[in-house]
Amino acid sequence: MAQLYDRVALIGLGLIAGSLFHAMKRAGLAGEVVGYARSAQTRDVAREIGLCDRVVDSVAEAVDGADLVILCVPVGAMGAVAAEIAPHLKQGALVSDVGSTKGAVIEAVAPHLPDGVHFIPAHPLAGTEQSGPRSGFAELFDNRWCLLTPLDGTDPEVLERYKELWRQMGSNVDEMDAPHHDLVLAVTSHTPHLIAYTMVGVADDLGRVTDSEVVQYSAAGFRDFTRIAASDPTMWRDVFLANKDATLEILGRFTEELFALQRAIRTGDGEHLHDYFTRTRAIRRGIIEAGQDTDVPNFGRNAK
Amino acid sequence: MAQLYDRVALIGLGLIAGSLFHAMKRAGLAGEVVGYARSAQTRDVAREIGLCDRVVDSVAEAVDGADLVILCVPVGAMGAVAAEIAPHLKQGALVSDVGSTKGAVIEAVAPHLPDGVHFIPAHPLAGTEQSGPRSGFAELFDNRWCLLTPLDGTDPEVLERYKELWRQMGSNVDEMDAPHHDLVLAVTSHTPHLIAYTMVGVADDLGRVTDSEVVQYSAAGFRDFTRIAASDPTMWRDVFLANKDATLEILGRFTEELFALQRAIRTGDGEHLHDYFTRTRAIRRGIIEAGQDTDVPNFGRNAK
Incomplete structure (x- = not known):
């Protein structure tokens, strides 16, 4: 070339x-x-x-x-x-x-x-x-x-x-223009990272569930969060400070939705939960069809 | 055998x-x-x-x-x-x-x-x-x-x-006894799944960022969340209804921490963010040392 x-x-x-x-x-x-x-x-x-x-x-x-x-x-x-x-x-x-x-x-x-x-x-x-x-x-x-x-x-x-x-x-x-970029990335990357960091921090704080148990039994879910939350701290500090407005906006949307799901759990509204989880599943298919991730189950951790 | x-x-x-x-x-x-x-x-x-x-x-x-x-x-x-x-x-x-x-x-x-x-x-x-x-x-x-x-x-x-x-x-x-199991799993699996479902739902809802952009630019972070949020909806509805108390307890801790980080972003407290992100990074090392995940970067998505 x-x-x-x-x-x-x-x-x-x-x-x-x-x-x-x-x-x-x-x-x-x-x-x-x-x-x-x-x-x-x-x-x-x-x-x-x-x-x-x-x-x-x-x-x-x-x-x-x-x-x-x-x-x-x-x-x-x-x-x-x-x-x-x-x-x-x-x-x-x-x-x-x-x-x-x-x-x-x-x-x-x-x-x-x-x-x-x-x-x-x-x-x-x-x-x-x-x-x-x-x-x-x-x-x-x-x-x-x-x-x-x-x-x-x-x-x-x-x-x-x-x-x-x-x-x-x-x-x-x-x-794309810079403000649009910053909003898209707040959704697809910045807010997910902040959430992953938070969840890992919660686990770390939890006195009643010892570190070793959280680590030992880090089933899918938490384990994936720890990978995301292992990224470079300086880089991510700067990202959140630099993209403050868009991140705070998406975080606001996130907590609003989270509270709605939390209420559904508290009130036992299984239909709301099921509908929500069915809708989100479809997005995954879109990402695989767009060639932006593998469809090998569990990232190929298990050799099939 | x-x-x-x-x-x-x-x-x-x-x-x-x-x-x-x-x-x-x-x-x-x-x-x-x-x-x-x-x-x-x-x-x-x-x-x-x-x-x-x-x-x-x-x-x-x-x-x-x-x-x-x-x-x-x-x-x-x-x-x-x-x-x-x-x-x-x-x-x-x-x-x-x-x-x-x-x-x-x-x-x-x-x-x-x-x-x-x-x-x-x-x-x-x-x-x-x-x-x-x-x-x-x-x-x-x-x-x-x-x-x-x-x-x-x-x-x-x-x-x-x-x-x-x-x-x-x-x-x-x-x-272990059942209540302890349910608390440990609320931390390592149930709450992370709920959060992933929520984040994917937020992206889906966001009119200003079109679906195709979210899918196309699903950088690490969101992409991993969509995998978690692609799990079986019936199974997960039942999990949250069945483990209501522990999930709600951990969710409460999660939102408390999230609000603290949100405030650090809003006030520009980079030191708080950096300290938090440094602490969570250490947990990842523990999980890899315990043999519960691969240390291949990015789950081996990139052949090195």
């Missing part, structure tokens, strides 16, 4: 950056990939495992001469990083990010970028519960969506080339 | 009964396994796929001469089935069940059973989101827990033989 960028800089070397590096290399999309992480320890690990063609010790050096700079840091750190790289960006370079919220990232990053530098926010809907420089892999984006939220006046050629990068890394690509 | 029961009757032919049949056959634990389901269609499917050595058309015929009768019907149907089989049970037979709640099942079943018939309630912590006669498989119980909640005065030999059956089907076996 054709090389799309001569030099790519990855700022932050966690799960997503690691996967970007491997996915770009798999398809020969970048000439040189330069990496930088704030933590010296992370940089050492990256060098040790060959993550990036070159790992450098300053963010200025990382973006120097780069055609594409992708910010792969927690959402709350985007603004500071943008301010730091701004003076060192090459004219005509494209800056992007992989943050899980887009409104707050645009607000934090765009004001720092000089004229003549392009900015296209991106969010690959891909990840695992693992984090750090060792956790990335080339297949992470395969058949997953990458949502771009380009600003008004974005250069169409720059946009098309960047879309092509994601497609060549295995992604499906779509565009 | 040694045969433990000459004749076993399975009442209800869904995921668990199907898996029981295959697991017993795998290890040669039962002479003949007779099956019955209320639905003629289910019985036809069972005959077609060879589920059970013999499928019969009445519950009386199914339990006739059986040494072990396992009730594999939704929790809310246990009492009626117990009343129906009672006159046909062989003296010395063992009746058990696989219901997800134990207090309500004991209350519904025990009064119907005649003297000279043993009763040991059981709950295998195993399942998938699939249901029906075609969904069972021999490996479902491997390395999963089966919790027994024997009543006072249970015959130790009868109990030991039944435990051996579960062990030979691949399970780990533990005993």
Whole structure:
């Protein structure tokens, strides 16, 4: 496949950056990939495992001469990083990010970028519960969506080339505006994560059910919640603070529905419960038909 | 391996009964396994796929001469089935069940059973989101827990033989009293399921985020919730009605914690969020160390 960028800089070397590096290399999309992480320890690990063609010790050096700079840091750190790289960006370079919220990232990053530098926010809907420089892999984006939220006046050629990068890394690509993105993600990702964290916290608090029992008998349900609730704490703190309004709105809807089901349990209204559970079942079928999850029972935990 | 029961009757032919049949056959634990389901269609499917050595058309015929009768019907149907089989049970037979709640099942079943018939309630912590006669498989119980909640005065030999059956089907076996079982399961399974159902219902209701977007962009989080919320609606309706008190208690704790996190988001208290998310992460490690889930990232959805 054709090389799309001569030099790519990855700022932050966690799960997503690691996967970007491997996915770009798999398809020969970048000439040189330069990496930088704030933590010296992370940089050492990256060098040790060959993550990036070159790992450098300053963010200025990382973006120097780069055609594409992708910010792969927690959402709350985007603004500071943008301010730091701004003076060192090459004219005509494209800056992007992989943050899980887009409104707050645009607000934090765009004001720092000089004229003549392009900015296209991106969010690959891909990840695992693992984090750090060792956790990335080339297949992470395969058949997953990458949502771009380009600003008004974005250069169409720059946009098309960047879309092509994601497609060549295995992604499906779509565009939407940032507020809509943030609402959709509040439903499909942010609120579910908060709920999973909460449920795991409740179990942890419960003095009468000892930790070992909760762990030992973590039947389907709780076990799946613990996986979700094992995701990176800094990343998720920043997501909730950055997507406050949409998350609070969906949480309000959630508690309203939860209270209705709670009342049905209290009053013994089996019909309400059965109707509700039948309706939600249909959504699962839609997700499998859309190719966004496997229909292997129990995620293939049981070899059949 | 040694045969433990000459004749076993399975009442209800869904995921668990199907898996029981295959697991017993795998290890040669039962002479003949007779099956019955209320639905003629289910019985036809069972005959077609060879589920059970013999499928019969009445519950009386199914339990006739059986040494072990396992009730594999939704929790809310246990009492009626117990009343129906009672006159046909062989003296010395063992009746058990696989219901997800134990207090309500004991209350519904025990009064119907005649003297000279043993009763040991059981709950295998195993399942998938699939249901029906075609969904069972021999490996479902491997390395999963089966919790027994024997009543006072249970015959130790009868109990030991039944435990051996579960062990030979691949399970780990533990005993606890029914109220404690119901509280533990409210934490590890029942409340997580209710929450998952609720979140999926919220997404379904949300007019501004179309169904197709929620389905298409079902990033990790929501996608996992839909799997949980795809479980059998009748089974789960019965679980919540049968384990009302413990579920409502845990739900109360859950909403209390959720409101605290919601307030932290609203007030921008990142430290509270980060501390909470760090604590919950540790529980996941415990579950993997206990062998109750894989540590393959993202359930192995991404081949690494």
